[in-house]
Structure formats: C-alpha cells, structure tokens
Amino acid sequence: MPSLLITGFDAFGGENINPSWLAVEKLPPRIGDHMLCKLAIPTIFGTAAALVLEKAEEFQPDVILSVGLAGGRDAVTPERIAVNIR
Numbered sequence: 001m002p003s004l005l006i007t008g009f010d011a012f013g014g015e016n017i018n019p020s021w022l023a024v025e026k027l028p029p030r031i032g033d034h035m036l037c038k039l040a041i042p043t044i045f046g047t048a049a050a051l052v053l054e055k056a057e058e059f060q061p062d063v064i065l066s067v068g069l070a071g072g073r074d075a076v077t078p079e080r081i082a083v084n085i086r
Helices: 019-025 047-059
Strands: 003-009 034-041 063-066
Touching (some): 003 019, 019 034
C-alpha cells in the first residue's frame, strides 16, 4: 500500500497556531489506497529536517509532502526556492 508522510509546522513568530499543521492534522489516516503519517515539526533550523528524516526512516513513505505557511499569499502555491537567512 502506498504511503505518504505529510508534515506541517508548529506556531512561530508569536502566533498561537500555524495553519499548515491545522490543515495536515485534519486529514484522515488514509486517502484512497494511501496511508498517511502526519508529523508536526518545529520551526527550528536543522531540527525540522532531522525529525522528518527520522520519521521517514521509521515509516518508509513513498512520498514526503511538507506543508508550510507563506504569509501574504492568498492561494496554495508550491515553493520553488526557500528563502532563509541561514
């Protein structure tokens, strides 16, 4: 059975919630033939990637999809280039 690891971020920047995790959290455990593994990840540089890789090793997903928040956008858009000060 195909599997998907889908992640959303925790709240950051003084906010109480992060819509990316709220959206992921509401997904069912299975969509069609695909099993879902949902993971909330912290907005801490380096830690987020390490947690995703750890969960991927454990769950062995066919696909990893990370959902995030881009303030000011009014549509769902793919991120082609991450902007990060580091």
